Amino acid sequence: MNTVEMKYGKEKISINLEGAKSVSILNERPMDEIKDLKKAFKKGITTEVINSKPLNEIINEDDKVTIVISDLTRFWQRQDLICEQLVNYLIGELKVKHENIVVVVALGSHRKQSEEELCKLASKSVYDKVKIVNHDCDADDLVNVGTTPSGTEVYVNPLVVGRKVIMITGTVHHIMAGFGGGRKSIIPGVAGRQTIRQNHIQSLSKTEKRSDPLVGARLLTHNPINEDMNEAAKFIDVAFGINIVVNSSSKHSKLICGDFHDAWLKSCKYVDDAYGLRIKKEADIVIASCGGYPKDINLYQSTKSLFNATRAVKKGGALILLAECSEGGGAPDFFNWIDPLKRGVLDEELRASFTIGGYIFYAACESISKCNVYMLSSIDPDMVKDMKITASSNIEDLLNKINCKNKDIYVIPYGGNVVPLLEED
Known part of the structure; x- marks a missing residue:
């Protein structure tokens, strides 16, 4: 498999992976769809x-x-x-x-x-x-x-x-x-x-x-x-x-009803069986799409794909995240935490004035620290450089930085849905 096609904003992007040692596509398991x-x-x-x-x-x-x-x-x-x-x-x-x-x-x-x-x-x-x-x-x-x-x-x-x-x-x-x-x-x-x-x-x-x-x-x-x-x-x-x-198309797959706690636990197992995908090893390179617009409308919305994709990449490996971010970083409650990050006081200030958006930003920085993160995006590269994200609007620029030759690659078309699970864990 030399070329893969993935969603990016309202478009599709073709990515040439010629020379890779292996290319594996990570998708959720097929799910039922309620007809009536x-x-x-x-x-x-x-x-x-x-x-x-x-x-x-x-x-x-x-x-x-x-x-x-x-x-x-x-x-x-x-x-x-x-x-x-x-x-x-x-x-x-x-x-x-x-x-x-x-x-x-x-x-x-x-x-x-x-x-x-x-x-x-x-x-x-x-x-x-x-x-x-x-x-x-x-x-x-x-x-x-x-x-x-x-x-x-x-x-x-x-x-x-x-x-x-x-x-x-x-x-x-x-x-x-x-x-x-x-x-x-x-x-x-x-x-x-x-x-x-x-x-x-x-x-x-x-x-x-x-x-x-x-x-x-x-x-x-x-x-x-x-x-x-x-x-x-x-x-x-x-x-x-x-x-x-x-399912990933937002069609109803299952209604699990009854006792508030017990029925919910059963629904968790159903979700995990479908979206939790076992992998035998982490890959050298992971290329993940958020699934296109509106899932990649801003960086805040794109973090779910970031969290999932970094689970599948080796420590020190490379992740290319396709996230157009046509509306930039997202809500101020998320992206305004870039300032305490720059000043080296993110942990202290989040503990003092905790917000959900602040924690998502904090957790994103933790995930990024595992590997080298490159983002195909329209976002201003200077906006995310302090998060240790290298951004570009040109996929070839990013591919030239990581060198796919003889590398094991995972491709995740819907990064917000699939949760890779390392078998040894």
């Missing part, structure tokens, strides 16, 4: 529930019901289609009054969604029937439901207290919590800002200037972020969980 969503949803909440009664034995017609869904940054899971099925079922079959149903968008500390966005997130049908609200992590009426063993004071939206709560979440690998979805809809989803900070700062080692080694994609056992989230979730009486898994 209504049928799959009905099975998921009735005959195929995990460690739970079916939904119709949990919700009564006089209950006040809160449905929690994710915000626009996670719209890839298309929870609007599931939310529509759920509300139709609650009102049409269980006879729950529409005025007793409220949909809460689990923003965490993200920006408020517009009315147009709320309609998109929950579906027009749901928007026209029931109340839809943004969570506000700085609201005055947040409820203190307890303190976790690690000391996180858990303040949550009052709409998830004293009501029947149904969580709709999407499960993916996650750089901090091991896997997204499930209990992440509580922290950070519907939690207070200080609660989020107290939980997320546990991603940093207590004894060294580095991330806690127990924090990372796939890691659940002893992961302090995950375990603290699980403890916080115990304070919320979640009646039912609906976990969405999608």
Whole structure:
């Protein structure tokens, strides 16, 4: 295989790998795709529930019901289609009054969604029937439901207290919590800002200037972020969980429903079986695409591909990341941390003023330190040089820097999806 074609922005780039010792393509395993969503949803909440009664034995017609869904940054899971099925079922079959149903968008500390966005997130049908609200992590009426063993004071939206709560979440690998979805809809989803900070700062080692080694994609056992989230979730009486898994085309592959924790754990295994790809050894060179626009719209969005791709390259090897970054570095909460990096105080300042975007920047710098990172990008090369990234808008320039001759190369067409797993680990 001399040439590979990969997505870059809204285009495709051909890359000549002539002379390489070996070229292996790393793709996720083929996944099922739901053909009849209504049928799959009905099975998921009735005959195929995990460690739970079916939904119709949990919700009564006089209950006040809160449905929690994710915000626009996670719209890839298309929870609007599931939310529509759920509300139709609650009102049409269980006879729950529409005025007793409220949909809460689990923003965490993200920006408020517009009315147009709320309609998109929950579906027009749901928007026209029931109340839809943004969570506000700085609201005055947040409820203190307890303190976790690690000391996180858990303040949550009052709409998830004293009501029947149904969580709709999407499960993916996650750089901090091991896997997204499930209990992440509580922290950070519907939690207070200080609660989020107290939980997320546990991603940093207590004894060294580095991330806690127990924090990372796939890691659940002893992961302090995950375990603290699980403890916080115990304070919320979640009646039912609906976990969405999608394929790389954002088509629904599986709905795993039932007990909030147990059904989510099963969805994690399903995700890992599909996207966790075992490799026998690390390669000399890894060439990874984010999957094109909008996955490579900025550097912040591109970091997931960076994290995954560096797992597959030898220490001191080379990574070429295809990330156009048409909007530059991304949100200020991410890229403004370049200044403390330049001053050599990134660790100290992040611990003093922890933010999620800041930690993603911090973790990106850690991943980059493993190998030589080159980025095919429209970003200004001077913007990323202090991160130890060599950027160019010309693929030939980058290929000339790494020399593919007699090298083992991995090609990852969808870097944000595939999580390479070294067999010896």
